[in-house]
Each structure stands twice: as C-alpha cells, then as structure tokens.
Amino acid sequence: MRSSAQHPTESFDVVVIGGGVMGTSVAARLSATNVRVCLVEAENDLCEGASKGNAGNAISFYGEPGTEETELLNASNLVWEELCGRLGVPYRRIGAVMVATTAEEVERLAEVHDQVLACGVRARMLTTAQVHAAEPLVTDACLAGMELPDEGLIDPMRLTIGYGALAVANGVELVLGQPVIGVEHDEHGSVVITAQRRIRARYVVNAAGLHSDRISALAAGEELRNWPRRGQYAILDRAFGHRMSRIVFSTATPKTKGINVMPTTHGSVLLGPTAHDDFDGDDSRATDAETVQHVIEQAARLVPATAGAYVIKTFAANRPASEERHRIRFDRLVPNLLHVHSRSAGISMSPMLGERVLQVLNGAGLDATERANPVVRLPSVPSLRGCARPEELVAANPLYGQVVCACENVSAAEIEAALTSHVPATSVDGVRKRTGAGYGRCQGSLCMAGVSFMTALRTGTGPADVRQTSRGTVGA
C-alpha cells in the first residue's frame, strides 16, 4: 500500500477546502479566470454540511451597518434572479413580514426596523391590517409588523451544487470523499493532504464550515473555534404551502429565539429553527420529540393554521457557529491561508462572495486574469412540476413523461440528468437534493425503489450497496 508521501503531487494555484455554498461559489467565480483551482470535499457529495440543512431563505438583512457582511448581502440580493436563471436554480422574491405579538416585541421590532434601514435594506413598518393584507394567515394577535420586500426563497442544495457544476464545467478539479488530514507549507506554497491525494497550491481557501477550526489547526494557523448550533425543523406539506403568500418571521427578543414560518421553493413550509449551541458536539443531526413539538407550537402562535397542517418530515441541521460572525481574511500566522466563513449567512452572500474572495486573493498576488469565454450558464433541465405545457417537455424528451416521484412530479428525465450532470448524484439522497424526488408527503414510499434502481444502474452498484445517503448504503 502506498503511503501518502508516495502519491504524486498535483499543482494548482488555489485549493478550496469545503464543498458547501461558500467553497463552491468561490470555486465557480475563480473558474472564470485563468487560475487553476482544486475543490476538496470530505463527504461523497457537495452540500452535505450546513448548506444542506439551510432553511432556503435568501435573506436581505442580517447584521450590522457598515460591515463587509452587510455589503456582500446587499450586493448579492440584487443579482438573485439573474444568477438563478443562469444556474437553473429555483428562486422566488416573495418578501417577508416580521410579526410582533407582544409589547416587548413591538418595541424590539422598531429597533430592528431602524437597524435594517441603517444597513441600506428596504423595510416598511406595517399595521396589523397591512400585515394581514400581505399574509392573511398571520395570527390575529399580531400587534404590528414590518415588511422586508427583498427576502426570497432559494433552493440551497441546487444552488450549492449549481455553483459546483459551473466550476467543474470550467475545469475546476473536484475531489470528493477526501477529508483533509494534513496541510504542509514550503517555500513554493502549501500542500493539502488527503488519504489519496497531495494537492499543491499557492493559496489555500478554508471554506470548511463547521470544520474550519480543524483545518486551521492542521495548517498551523490561528486557533479558531467552531461548534454546531443545531436547529430543529418541521416541514409542512405543500397542500398547506400554497396557502401562504409571504415568509413570516417572529420578532426575536433576548428572551425568545425566533421560530419562523417559511415557504420553500418546493412549495412546502419550514417551521423553525431552534438554536442549541452544542459546544462539544460533533455535527449530530438528531432531533428529539420535545423540541419538535416546541417548534410546532411556537409556529402556531405566529400562523395558527400551521397547527392543522400535515408534517411530512422533521430534521436537524447545524449552523457553523463561531465567535466571529464572518471571516474573509488571511490567517494571521499562515500568509497564504484564506479563511472564508459565515455563521449563518453563507447562502445569502454567496452570489457576490466569489468576487470578494477573488479581489482579496488578487490583492495578495494571485494575478488572476479573466478568461475569454468561460461557461456562465448551466444546461437547462426544466422541472415537470408546475410546468404549464408538459406536452412540450415530453415531446422534446420522452422521459419527461415517465413520472418517477408521484408526490413531487419528478420525471425520469430530471433524475437521469441529476445522475449524469457535471457533479452527478451518487446516492438516493443525492438525487433528492438535485431534483426533489422523495422529498414529498410519502417520503419515498412510492418512488424510492425506482430512484434506488436508477442510481444503482448509474453508479454500478446493486440493491444492497447502492448508497442511500452520502455515507450509508441501503443494504447492511
């Protein structure tokens, strides 16, 4: 068996560690230049960390005025329609209402309103009547509200994988299933080491999310600290979702954490999240009955009709908490190690993040020049669901008529595309991330056998060893 030292060393200008939304968006932007990029991801698919558990809300407002974070959010918010059109990612600029139901919340809402305006983000205070005009399902106990018209719905998984696919289309080397186990430095740059690869680069981008601290430590960089901030969620059936008109936020106060009621691009509705800091945690995604019940109860205080809606799934996801809200800066000890991290706003700043990272890298001597004709648009794979003229899709590709996922109307054409694209699905869950098959109310009861079969065929596996998730097989 060859030891790591015997693997040939490949050479790049930039190696990006982490295949979540931040790493992939950086790789995608860099791929439009002459820079040679390698993207390394520990799991067997992109978007397996915080980006996968994201609520799917492209936020307009998050933090402090005058910060880089706010600047990136504002710049990103302007370009969603254009970006998502090119990547073929569902996006809806649906708008949000933030709702106050107690005197304390009303006071807090006024403060939030001032902060939002100070950040250069659009917001408007609303009377109870105006809240109900925007979203009739909001509780009658609403005392006041605030409109955030630029909030949008995004599919975070398709977005992340879309960035990755664009990067690969432009020649980025994608390395999956290879956790980083070492980072060495010499006079030529750094070498990122995995069990099977030695990847040399002039710059290392640490976009490892929850594992950023471990990567920094391996690289002899600053002592960073990340821990999982776990949020539990319940997902409501799309039969309820189509009744909603806006994202509904609660007004978070120091005493209460905000449980929100958020439509998704699938048509379902997410209730949540909670926020539990698991300081010694290791990325467990376990739910517990009590917390799920709490989520459902709190959501019903905001939108009473959710109490009667059908819950199709519950899940937990970890935000990559750290002491710093936001990091786009070189390590203080290792001059070519660039940390790229956000506690909670990675998705929402991703459209313009790559541009900022490119500027920072160029400022440090990367000298990237734009390519003449980079790929900027992914091949279009229309969705059967919601299509006004399905007969046209079927005429163009007969596999659009073969509906595999009955609940979400996902056709064999879309599943085949997911299994053969630039960053193909290699598991049943990977197909779900890319197409929504298995996401709906029967949770795979009608389609998972078919999806497993199609996945097994494309990955050369059998019924026992086809992967159900990035890490586990269907059979034992």
Added chain:
Amino acid sequence: MTALIVIGAGPSGLGVATTLARETGDTVCLVDRIPVPGGEAGWDDPQVRAYVADAEAAGVQLLLGHMAVRWAAGVLLLLGPGVARTEKARHLFFAGGCRPATAADLRLAGERPAGVLPATVAEHLLTSGVGLWHRPLLIGDGPWASSIGEHIRRTGARVLSLNGQGDWADETICHDGAVEVLGRDRVRGVRLLDGPGSVPRDVDCDAIILCAGAIPNRNVDGALTESDEGVTFVQPTAPRSVRGRFEHGQSAAREWIRSMEGNQ
C-alpha cells in the same frame, strides 16, 4: 356519453370501474401508472386476472402505464413515457391505494442514518433476491408487515418487530413511548423511551422498515382532499383481501351512483 375515470387498477379500482361500466351509461376509463393492472396485489394473482377480464368484458377502457398528474375543471392530465394526454371526465374516482406511515407520522426522533426505509420500498428491493439485512426492525403492523417479515426471514435474517402482531417475527417488542433512531452513517438501533426517570432501552438493528398504518396516497394535484371538486376517494384500509377490496370498490361506485340519482 360522458366519461368517468378511475385512477388505480388495483382491486378497489377494478371494483369501482367494473361497477360503473355495468351500471351507468358512461364510458369508463381505468388508469394506472404501472404498465400492468393489479396494484399491490400483483397482475398475476388469479383473482386479479379474473377481475381484469371482467372489467374488459364490461367495456372498461384500460389505460396502463399512465400517471395521473393533475385534475382541474373536469380534465385529467396523464403522463407516460413519451406520452402527455388529457382526458375529460365528469367525475374522478381515486383508488390509488395506501402507503405506510412515514418517520414523521410515527414521530421517530434521533439521527437520520441510511437504512430507514418505507415498507413499500423494502418490498421492491426484496424481489431482487439479494439478502439485504441481517437484523432488520419492522415497525408497525400495517398490511405489509407480515409478508415482508416472512420474506426477510427466508433470507436467513433475524427479524424484529416493534408493535407488530402475529408470529412472523423472531422477536416482538411492544412499546408505546417515544422512539429514537441510533446511528450516524447507517442505522445501528433504536432507543425506546418511556418518559423522564425511566431507563431507556436500546435495541440493535441494521435496518428499520416502516410498516405501520395504511395511509391513503394523495398525489394528483387538484384531487388531494375530500373538499376537492368532482373526486371520490376509494382507498380502503380494511379489508385486506383482494376480494374484500374489490367489493369495497363496488359499494363505493354504487353509493356514488345512488347519490347522483338522488340529485336528479
């Protein structure tokens, strides 16, 4: 002649369609997303074959391999490989069968590893003949539990049942408290909780098959709930026999016919 459409060519749907064809003057179209009739009972069940022959003799038009996707304003959109067509009907009968309770239905908490599957999926996978699990836990006592349990036992596995009934399991556990799934990458067991103060019990398993309940499928937009216009749902959870479901379908059709006559 106006048309009536029945979605689902399993025993219930066959019962509805044959009765409508014989007892109304309408053309009756029987649709199924699978290219063969019989639904979960299977096309080669002798009783199913007889019912299909009956249906054809009664003039039912079979439209197999077509998935009903949308129902709106008396028009049903149907899709099949290379096919997109619409059929007009004055009434729709949805006989699309039932499915097992999901993990959310069962309030399963805990981790989300691979190896947790609905019974309907396990059934399909087992037809490959490959032994997939050594120590699966079947949750619930729905219509799939005993046949899957027996099938898996024949592969040499040791089958555990949680809240199943009958003697098809090697070991049956009764528990009505909370259940948490254990295992990160792949399922390794469940934790049974009785409430604060009690000691949880862990049960090892290498697969969890969800076999509880029999929840009506709903997957045609515009025909999702009882309040949707022009739809009658025929999805018996009991009886479980082919004949029982066929007769249930017949009764449902007759009841509808009577209700229409009452409106004239």
